[in-house]
Amino acid sequence: MFHLHKISLIAVVDPEMRVIDYEQKLNAEGLTSGYRPVTGMQTPLSACLAERTANLFFLKYGGIEELCVGGAVVTPQGVAFPIKDYPRAATGCDLRRVVIGSRGLLGQFREGSLKVFPLPEALVWGLALFEGPEAALEGVRRMVGSFIRPxxxxxxxEKEGSGLLRSLNLSEEAKVVLAFKLGGLKGMVEAEREAVMKLNEADNVLFHWPVRPAEVEVLDQTLIVREPCLDFWTKYAPLAGRNPASPATDGEEALKKYLRENPC
Amino acid sequence: MQFEPPKLKKHFLDHLEAIVGPDGYSVKNLDRFNYSRDSNFKSTIRIHHSALEPLPDVIVWPKDTRQLQALVRLAIRTKMPMIPFGGGSGVCGGTIAETGGMIVDMKKMYRLLKVDSANLLATAEAGIMGYTLEKELQRKGYTLGHFPSSILCASLGGYLAARSAGQNSTRYGKIEDMVRELEVVTGQGEIVQTRDVENGDGLDLNQIFTGSEGTLGFITRAVLKIYPLAPCQAFRGLRFKNMKTGIEAVRRIMQTGLKPSVVRLYDEIDTLLFMGYKKNKGITEVVKGLASPLKKLFMSTSLWGALSAPKLVSPVLQHLPTGCLLILMHEGVERLVREEQKIIMEICRDLGAEDLGEEPGRVWHEHRYSVSYKASPLFHSGAFIDTIEVATTWDKMEALYSAMLKAMSSHCLVMAHLSHAYPEGGSFYFTFLASLGGLKKSEALYDLIWDKGITACQETGGVISHHHGVGRLKKKYVDREWGGGAALYRRFKDYYDPHGIMNPGKLIELKREKKEKVA
Incomplete structure (x- = not known):
């Protein structure tokens, strides 16, 4: 099952579809899911919904719980119910966000309605060279706080950063390298590029904007395709005002226990 | 007015006083009367006719979470209904003591506890008023980005309990996007801490309690996302030929990935009213000529005459040649604001929009909180008013607008604006005015208009509330809204409120709802 509502930019999919297949179908229509699960593109959407799998592209597109706008759910007791597609509601708890991440305790998606996006008109890699990790963190904070969402x-x-610079034939020595990828409308990406430089102007941060296809290929392959990203969320969540995954609270464990004993 | 005395026994009051002290509660009739209603318009109709809503037995002002927990435990022992009360700005009757009981006013838990500038997070108690919270944050160089029109009279707890969305939600998100952690005293008498589960597995307790309208517990504290204050703001007004092209423009804007702070599209009648603001220079002669008489009509005693024949008046007003006004507000780094404006202007020009300059946007910004306070004078002109805010995806937007307009306009004057926009859809905010008759007639007409509007909304696939919540007003529609999903909420209710004391009669019909009250 794969159905595209082009006016609302919503795809209705079978959750058993792998993310890579889903993304390819969308790409053929000039669209993208905006979703790169940190567990890899081979992961089925059902697992991503059940586990609320972190999105490598979360800064721009949000997590899976923000991408899902509706669908059809079946509870552990076998009760099936639809959740209509809507952008937002103030009718009690959000059933979509409650079911997502519950590992099936409250239900599983039999059908998912997910937001989709136009493929970015422009993509630009940026490399910013900082004196230390704190300065680099501040650089990301400035970006995110200014609503620049790479x-x-x-x-x-050091080692990792220098290695990357060498692979791009850049001779600079830098203690810390901040790599980021901007995407979107051409005009906005250019404006974001200028804004990022202006935000860091006072600190004399050196920027590189690799544009040659070979350089872009190196960056895409090294940082996005091949990179094991499982610790990604822990590192970057605070920069988006999010807490990295923390252990379940007592209250959460108590509710889980109750739901196991009294399934829906 | 005659008030029934509160049905409270002395030993209950002794326990209460031991928890909150002699100044921490009131059983005075004046307080019970003042806390018998929120800002919902059905209560206003009733009070206009000297008809009372059910009175609470007692009002309590706890100072901290421990006091509140002790109150809940007392209420469990005595089967006393408990109703949370923030600023009283709710418009759905969510704080009415349907079966009497204890109103818990949270306003003494009002502190902004922490601003974490490294992670851009703020921690505050639930009783802090929205305006105070925002002012305190702005003093430190930050913003919550949450600007509901009720900001002057709504509390943080109310934002969370009723799942609020501010006027700038396109950029900053809605309250559920801002909340990271909560502290809640549940109907079990336990204190529950939630955590941020985004991008990790686990039950999202934030999303269970946000929007629960006090039916599961009291939200006492919240950790929220904040943003640095934007260095630049810009405004724009554009006029479209009709709603169809205006809706299409907003859809295109949102689907480019841009995030203007405010995007509001007014239909013909709403445009006319908006253009009536004295300071608004961005208007054409046609609108100038029309706006003033209509405003006078709405504010004068002749309103009753116009409202007595809505079937005749509505079609005339809906076809006025005012066009449809789009208000835009942009925020952020100047370079980005300029580019965003440029792209949006291109989209709008392609759809034939007329540029009205920045004045309409500035005028809207200046008056953005005042609309909520214009309703009361209408009652003296022989009319009542209310608003219905619904949401849907873009493919259903026009159909929903037309269906609701058609369903309601035989019974009232109705206007609407597209108030909140997202890449996948948006919210329509309908305002209706109808003639005020006797109590029974007015209540029947009020219920009929709501029923016509909400039924049309549900039949076209919309959701029945975008940001006002459910309360008492819309609960009869929630089972249809949620379908089998209501079982999930009922399971939470069974767990968190096993004694059935938490804000009874709200959000959804519960078969086992307990009517008795023993204190």
Whole structure:
């Protein structure tokens, strides 16, 4: 099952579809899911919904719980119910966000309605060279606080950062390299590029904007495709005002226990 | 007016006083009367006719979470209904003591506890008023980005309990996007801490308690996302030929990935009213000529005459040649604001919009909180008023607008604006005015208009509330809204409120709802 509502930019999908297949179908229509699960593109959407799998591109597109706008759910007791597609409601708890991440305790999606987006008109990699990790963190904070939402950010300290610079034939020595990828409308990406430089102007941060296809390929492959990203959320969540995954509270454990004993 | 005395025994009051002290509660009739209603318009109709809502037995002002927990435990022992009360700005009757009981006013828990500038988070108690919270944050160089029109009289707890959305939600998100952690005293008498589960597995307790309208517990504290204050603001007004092209423009704007702070599209009648603001220079001669008489009509005693024949008046007003006004507000780094404006202007010009300059946007910004306070004078002109805010996806937007307009306009004057916009859809905010008759007639007409509007909304696939919540007003529609999903909420209710004392009669019909009250 795959159905596209082009006016609302919503795709209705079978959750058993792998993210990579889903993304390819959308790409053929000039669209993207905006979703790169940190568990890899082979992961089925059902697992991402059940586990609330972190999105590598969360800064720009949000997490899976923000991408899901409706669907059809079946509870552990076998009760099936639809959740209509809507952008937002103030009718009690949000059933979509309650079911997502519950590992099936409150239900599983039999059908998912997910937001989709136009493929970015422009994509630009940026490398900012900082004196230390704190300065680099401040650089990301400035970006996010100014609503500049890159697809991806990564801070690389000495060895790793220098290695990346060498692979791009850049001779600078830097203690910390902040790599980020901007995407969107051409005019906005250019404006964001200028704004990022202006935000860091006072600190004399050196920027590189690799544009040659070979450089872009190196960055895409090294940082997005091949990179094991499982610790990504822990590192970058605070920068978006989010807490990295923390253990369940006593209250959450108590509710889980009750729901196991009294399934829906 | 005659008030029934509160049905409270002395030993209950002794326990109460031991928890909150002699100044921490009131059983005075004046207080019970003042806390018998919120800002919902059905209560206003009733009070206009000297008809009372059910009175609470007692009003309590706890100072901290421990006091509140002790109150809940007392209420469990005595089967006393408990109703949370923030600023009283709710418009759905969510704080009415349907079966009497204890109103818990949270306003003594009002502190902004922490501003974490490294992670851009703020921690505050639930009783802090929205305006105070925002003012305190702005003093430190930050903003919550939450600007509901009720900001002057709504509390943080109310934002969370009723799942509020501010006028700038396009950029900053809605309250559920801002909340990171909560502290809640549940109907079990336990204190529950929630955590931020985004991008990790686990039950999202934030999303269970946000919007629960006090039916599961009291939200006492929240950790919220904040943003640095934007260095630049810009405004724009544009006029579209009709709603169809205006809706299409808003859809295109939102789907480019841009995030203007405010996007509001007014239909013909709403445009006319908006253009009537004295300071608004961005208007054409046509609108100038029309706005003033209509405003006078709405504010004068002849309103009753116009409202007595809505079937005749509505079609005339809906076809006025005013066009449809789009208000935009942009915030952020100047370079980004300029680019965003440029792209949006291109989209709007392609759809034939007329640029009205920045004045309409500035006028809207200046008056953005005042609309909520214009309703009361209408009662003296022989009319009542209310608003219905619904939401849907873009493919259903026009159909929903037309269906609700058609369903309601035989019974009242109705206007609407697209108030909140997102990439996948948006919210329509309908305002209706109808003639005020006797109590029974007015209540029947009020219920009929709501029923016509909400039924049309549900039949076209919309959701029955975008940001006002459910309360008493819309609870009869929630089972249809949630379908089998209501079982999930009922399971939470069974767990968190096993004694059935938490804000009874709200959000959804519960078969086992307990009517008795023993204190």
């Amino acid at each position: 697809l991806f950010v990564r801070i690389m300290e």
